[in-house]
Amino acid sequence: MAILFATVFGLDGYAQKKPLDIEACMSWKRIDTPAISPTGRWVTYRVSLMESTSENKDAKMLHLFDTRTRKEILLPGVTEVSFYNNDQSLYYVDIDSTGTEKTILMALPSGKKREWSHQENFNPVEGTPYSISVLAVPKDTVKHTPAFSRLVIRDFRKETAFHIDSVSYYRLYDKGRSIAFIRNQSVGNTLCYGPLRGPYRTLYQSDVKKEPTAFSLDEKLLDGSFRVKDSLWYDFSLKKNVCNLVFDKKEIPIPAGMEMVRTDLSYYAKFLTFELKPSALIEKNRKELEPDKSFELELWTWNEFEVPTLQRRSRYRSMDLPKYVYDITTGKLVEAAPATTDLLAPDRAQEIRYMLYTDDTPYRMQREWLEDVPFDVYSIDIHTGERKKIGTAYRSIPKWSVNGKWAVMYDPIAQVWNKFDGMTGTITDISTAIGYPVFERMHDKPAPAPACGIAGWTADGNAVLIYDAYDWWKIDLTGVRKPECFTKGYGRRNGKVIRKMVSNIDKDIFGPDEKIMVSLWDENTMDEGVYLLDMRGRLKKLTEGAYTYTVHCFSDDQKYCIWNRQNISEFRDLWWSKSDFSNPVRITHINPQQENYNWGTVKVTEWTNYENKKNKGLLFFPEDYDASKEYPVLVQFYETHSEGLNTYHAPLLSSAMADVMYFVSNGYIVFMPDVHFTVGSPGQSSYDAVVSGTKFLIEQGIAHPGKIGLQGHSWSGYQVGYLVTKTDIFTCASIGAPITDMVTGYLGIRNGSGLPRYFMYEETQSRMGSTLWEAKEKYLSNSAIMEADKIRTPLLICHNDDDEAVAYEQGRALYLAMRRLQRPAWLLNYKGEGHFLNNLAAQKDWTIRMMQFFDYYLKATHEPRWMKEGIHLKERGIDQKYDLIKN
Known part of the structure; x- marks a missing residue:
């Protein structure tokens, strides 16, 4: 396959301008799937006709743009590539004329290609010279050895490899220099870890055949968890070389004849939430009843939950079950929420007293005449089982703070934000003191006006950042400080709406040194600016003008980004720049024909x-x-x-x-x-x-x-x-x-x-x-x-x-x-x-x-x-x- 090189250029001139016609309307193109490489040097994208046709050959061409040389490599028939080796190489899957898939490795910037010729898949680990993947080794009938899985670790520079046999699951850590894995044994699986080339230490040896099968791992803290028989819950620390049994589900005092389903362990392993289902029903539901097909009657009943045009068989097969909470520390089991409700647990809570659940039962039939099905919000004291309605006809789900201490919830009737205290069970209005509406002021529909929204949370979970029509407000959930305008009133004073921009790096939790990329939209001129907002509420302009901006994505180190801008005369072409929008490079000019019309x-x-x-x-x-x-x-x-x-x-x-x-x-x-x-x-x-x-x-x-x-x-x-x-x-x-x-x-x-x-x-x-x-x-x-x-x-x-x-x-x-x-x-x-x-x-x-x-x-x-x-x-x-x- 030939590699074509091209340079971005524009038209030097054009003929007498003419009115658009049908053919012109079919000539306009768009940019698809723009992406930036991990270091930010390379940008990939595809070009398609806006009016798609079967002859749209451009859509099957990947453009690979070098931001240093300003040249492009065109890859016909390629839809997606992956970079590795610090952006000095890439690979992609190619399908030849016989339909066979081949993995092609390409050196950059030369464009030199070679085919990956090994049995195992190519799966490079960034920061290392290795490709690591699991290869299925078939049964050997001559040597009488059973089939097993082999973890192959191959140096893609030297073509040498070593392997670890009987590995069914693995995770890398320490920037790919170390590995944790599960090795299958005839008696019971083992959890091992160590440097990539060994030696490996055994952290856990199971006496249960074929278990555990997987584990979770926090690569920063080097701790994780796994289950055995879906009953024993363990946590472990690679730093301390310890593995502990957190609890055994069999010790939970569930009624006889009941079975736990949809279990979920909290982040700090403080509590377990689950549903209980009669064991007999589990078996019964596995058998699907065959309907009488000699005729089909559609019956419309005046007071049923939903009309027949909304009924779906999958929904009627599923069951609503009561929700339970098991406090691992105290060993106490409480029914937290009835069937037909949704439980909202503070997953990251270090201590727990109250949970919330929502119940839309009183409103379900009203989905046909209301925009969204409302629900009531209840609190449940998991120590006593006491339930209390704390919100009526809500439209948006309450959100727990990062630390699980408070839930923030918008009351659409009172049009205020409330705080629910997870330890005391009290409700507090946290937005009236702002002095400005926190709902969409231009809302002109009969439904209740929605909130302007939540921008995010401070990393400690003690404050939430909410929007008014223009600015951000920092609400201290501890109640010590009054609400403060986080953006210093800049938005309202200047008629600019400040909102978080969407990209691959936007987040909801902000550390003390965070810099948040935000949009400032001028309601008078309709111009937009892209700014950085720090955690002291200071704004720094990156770019601004008579445009609408979209940021697609940032490089892994967040030093570079790709974006576009548009207005009446400028198409949404692709740009590359540093993340502060300096040194911008226009990558595409895909609709030069506009100058002719x-x-x-x-x-x-x-x-x-x-x-x-x-x-x-x-x-x-x-x-x-x-x-x-x-x-x-x-x-x-x-x-x-x-x-x-x-x-x-x-x-x-x-x-x-x-x-x-x-x-x-x-x-x-x-x-x-x-x-x-x-x-x-x-x-x-x-x-x-x-x-x-x-x-x-x-x-x-x-x-x-x-x-x-x-x-x-x-x-x-x-x-x-x-x-x-x-x-x-x-x-x-x-x-x-x-x-x-x-x-x-x-x-x-x-x-x-x-x-x-x-x-x-x-x-x-x-x-x-x-x-x-x-x-x-x-x-x-x-x-x-x-x-x-x-x-x-x-x-x-x-x-x-x-x-x-x-x-x-x-x-x-x-x-x-x-x-x-x-x-x-x-x-x-x-x-x-x-x-x-x-x-x-x-x-x-x-x-x-x-x-x-x-x-x-x-x-x-x-x-x-x-x-x-x-x-x-x-x-x-x-x-x-x-x-x-x-x-």
Whole structure:
């Protein structure tokens, strides 16, 4: 296999810019699986077409970029590599023409390759010159020796090897220089350890055949644990060369005829949690009953736990069992939580008095009309068995501190964080003293507002760091200190939201010298910065600008990282730099063709809506925009968009919504207004924002009556359907997969999940906040189908008959209403497609027809023949009628 070398370069020039077309939309590429080598010198990634096709050869090519020489090695047919020998080599699995797998070793940076020719797998240990793996040695019928496993330790430089026989499990420690392993013996297995080449010491000798089989090991503390017969629990220390029996499960006083299942030993071996199951049931459950298949009845019962569309056989086979706690120190057994509940144990507690459990039993049936199934929180005194409800209708699971002393829990009704003391059982409000809300302030759904969240914990477990809308707050769980703003109020003063960034090194537990990489997002400019936050609350800027940043991963020593940034004009190309973002190197430039096309610009615009509130939205212009000319305007929206100012919009075929850049490049202005909803009046909320924003554009001379189109899909499809019943300001409208009748929508079932749609209306996106019978008039007044006779706007409706989210009949009903009223309307049903178009050919067709529809009404182009003549059954697939009728 040849190795191809390439150098990253850009285009020196380009031809006259042109509007995007269908073929251009299919040419855009993306970066897949970016990774950085352990030392940070090498970066790997793959490139794929955004519109995937069977001929996408680029996706089968691995790019290997040398950050020192700025050159690439291309590896055809390779999807993943692993580095070793301090990044001086890599290996990967190759499959030849016969289907045989081969391991290829490659020297770096030369690219010289050789095949691993040994029986055992290649498994290099970083920091050593060895490959270590287990080889299965078959039975020797001549020498009459049984099959066994052999641990082979091979020096991959000298090709020499030594081995340890009958090793079934092993762990390396001391940076790979030492080993602990289980050796299989005829009588009982042994746990041994020592330097990699020996000599080895025996730490434990079992008298039970074939046990133990495995062990846990903390490579820093050099201690661990293992089980024998799933009954004897041992811990050991390699430093002290000791192995101790912690306890014997047989000594636990469980009732006769019961068997322990799902056992879990706490971190410090202080207590054991488990469930008890009748032994007879264990045997009974192994036998699956065969159903009568002569007929199948689906029975719907009014008060059952869940409707048949949600029932899954696997869930009905599993059993809910009571949970128990065994205190190893005192030898006391307590039933901690009833069946049907979830036990929350403080795993790292040195002392234990109280545990928590959650019980969703009172709310299980309500999952059909609530966003999340609530649960009550109980405490259990494991000394006395006393139980007490300490939280009602919670939505997020309480979290124990690192030291297991306190649990932190968010009360969604009171909208405060509470602390539960694991020794006293008391509940304390820890967030009201902050003086600012700790829940999502822009939440506009009927469900309770969720908390802003937890950033993490101090390493000693005595403090938790929680978010408000802008800053971090340090809460002293010991109660000695008052809550302090960890970020010194910087976020609120500057209108910047400070949040932890996600990468391969982000963590929840912060040591005293920790430096946390955080994002600072400016709510006014929408710019983002990447900063370091130390444990004294000080911020240090690494990079900042009119971009959105993503950090992919860091090298093992955290000195280097790979990342991307994006905005309206800059694609999410891959960058490498030091971890402080200095010395950045742009690795990729995978969409140079962008320079050949008329692109777009974007800005945030602001106006006063009909609720007399400030309203924002995004306004996209062609890059060659001339304010003296009139442009068609496409109004397209969903919920809020202004926060996405610095988002790159790759031109793609439309699977639902109109592609922003495709329309902008073809001479449209695209307006995306933010919509903030009032519960109970989603349609009116949309009207107040969208229509007021559109009229503002007319007043500014940006939009012109007769040249304004409207487009939406799914939830915004509903809004578009509502809007055209209330205004004639839009020349035409495209509506995708809409709910047009809230009555039947509320009483429908999502075909994909099988979940009744009540929850959509009572707690989530549809934002009615009431049952149908509590707000009959509101359900009717917010239904477009009831006011269809008011529609004077030509409609292009797209709704597919296999839609798993919104019933196809909803979009079809609006078409039928328009047909009966003899108003211009077209319904596109891509047979067999779902809520979004997955078929590439269907996406092309929808992209073409949607553009032709808007061009006809907003640009006064000739009418496409499909709009004039329709496509009858005998013409389907034969004549698509894209051609325009010329008068």
